[in-house]
Amino acid sequence: AQSVTQPDIHITVSEGASLELRCNYSYGATPYLFWYVQSPGQGLQLLLKYFSGDTLVQGIKGFEAEFKRSQSSFNLRKPSVHWSDAAEYFCAVQNSNSGYALNFGKGTSLLVTP
Amino acid sequence: NAGVTQTPKFRVLKTGQSMTLLCAQDMNHEYMYWYRQDPGMGLRLIHYSVGEGTTAKGEVPDGYNVSRLKKQNFLLGLESAAPSQTSVYFCASSRDFIYEQYFGPGTRLTVT
Numbered sequence: 164a165q166s167v168t169q170p171d172i173h174i175t176v177s178e179g180a181s182l183e184l185r186c187n188y189s190y191g192a193t194p195y196l197f198w199y200v201q202s203p204g205q206g207l208q209l210l211l212k213y214f215s216g217d218t219l220v221q222g223i224k225g226f227e228a229e230f231k232r233s234q235s236s237f238n239l240r241k242p243s244v245h246w247s248d249a250a251e252y253f254c255a256v257q258n259s260n261s262g263y264a265l266n267f268g269k270g271t272s273l274l275v276t277p
Numbered sequence: 278n279a280g281v282t283q284t285p286k287f288r289v290l291k292t293g294q295s296m297t298l299l300c301a302q303d304m305n306h307e308y309m310y311w312y313r314q315d316p317g318m319g320l321r322l323i324h325y326s327v328g329e330g331t332t333a334k335g336e337v338p339d340g341y342n343v344s345r346l347k348k349q350n351f352l353l354g355l356e357s358a359a360p361s362q363t364s365v366y367f368c369a370s371s372r373d374f375i376y377e378q379y380f381g382p383g384t385r386l387t388v389t
Contacts, residue, residue, distance in 0.1 A: 172317075197377070206367065207320075207380040214375060253319060261335055262327045263374035264310050267319035 165190040165256040167237075169268035176244050177276050184239040184271050186254030195257035196237045197265065198228055202250045210252075213237060224248070249275045279303055281381035283368050289387045290358045298353040298384050300368030308371040309351040310378065311335075311343065313364040320367060326351055358388045 166189045176182050188194050195214050199207040211222025218230040228239045237254060251272050255265040284299040300309065307328050312320040322335030324343040332343045340362060342354045351370075355362060365385050369378040 195375075199380075206382045209377050212377060255320075257374065258322075259374075261322060262308060262310070262325040262333060263371070264322045264325050264335060265320070265369075265378060267312075267321070269317060269319040 164260060164266070165194055165258050166266050167196075167254045167256045167268040169252075169254055169271050171271045172269070173272045173274065175274040175276060178246050179243050182239075182241045182244045182248070182273070184252050184254075184273070186237045186239065186268060187235050188237060188254075188256050189235065190256060193232075196228075196230065197255045197257070198222065198226070198237075198239050199253045199255060199267075200224075200250050201253065201270075207253065210239070244273075244275055246275045246277070249273055281368055281370055281379050283366075283381040283384050285384060286382065287385050289389065290355075291389055292359060294358050295354070295356050296358065296386075297355075298366055298368075298386075300351040300353070300370075300381060302349055302351075302368075302370040302379070304370065304372070304379065305348070306370035306372050306379075307348075308373070308378075309345065310369045310371075311341070311351065311353045312367045312369065313337065314367060314383075315364050323353065323366075358386075360388045362386065363388045 168187045197212045198210040254268040281302045310325045311323040326345040329348040368381040371378045
C-alpha cells in the first residue's frame with residue numbers, strides 16, 4: 164500500500180533562513196503526493212500537490228516541492244521562512260485502495276526563531 | 278459557499294455514551310472521508326464514501342459507524358464511546374480522485 168514517512172518530528176529554523184522538510188514515499192507506480200499545513204487549532208490547508216509532469220511543483224505561500232523518483236522523495240522547500248510559517252506540516256500520498264483517501268505521514272512540527 | 282463544515286466543534290462524552298458527528302459540504306463532491314488525528318500519529322482514515330448511499334471502512338473503523346444518505350452529508354457515529362476515541366476528527370471531501378481534498382475545521386472530542 165502507498166505510504167509516506169516524514170523522518171523529522173521537529174525542526175527549528177531561524178526567521179529568514181531556508182527550509183527543507185523531508186518526505187519519503189513507498190509506492191511502485193507514480194504516486195499522487197501532497198503537502199498540507201496545519202496551524203495550531205486549525206484544519207488542514209493544501210500547500211501543493213504532484214500528480215505528474217514537471218517534477219518541481221510550486222505551491223502557495225512561497226513553498227515548492229520536488230518529486231525525485233530515484234530517491235522516492237517529495238521534499239518541501241522554502242527559500243526564506245517567516246515567523247507565520249510555524250505550524251505542523253504533513254506529507255500525504257493518495258491511496259487508490261481506499262477511495263483515494265490520503266495516507267498521511269506523522270507530521271513535522273516547524274518552530275521559527277527570531 | 279461554506280465549503281466543508283463540521284458539527285459540533287467540541288464535545289465531551291462519558292464512557293458508554295453515544296453521539297453523531299455531522300459533516301456537510303456544499304461543493305457537490307462525490308467523495309467524502311472521516312479521519313482522526315492523534316498526537317504523533319498524523320491523520321488516519323476511519324471510513325469513507327465514494328458516493329451517495331455508499332460507505333466503506335478505512336484504516337481504523339472499529340467503534341465507529343457512518344452513513345451517507347444524502348450526497349452533501351456524511352455522518353460519523355459512536356455507539357458506545359471509549360476513552361481511546363478521544364481525538365480530533367476531520368471530515369474531508371473531494372470532487373474526484375485527481376482533485377484535492379478539502380478539510381473541515383475539525384471536531385475535538387473528549388471521552389472521560
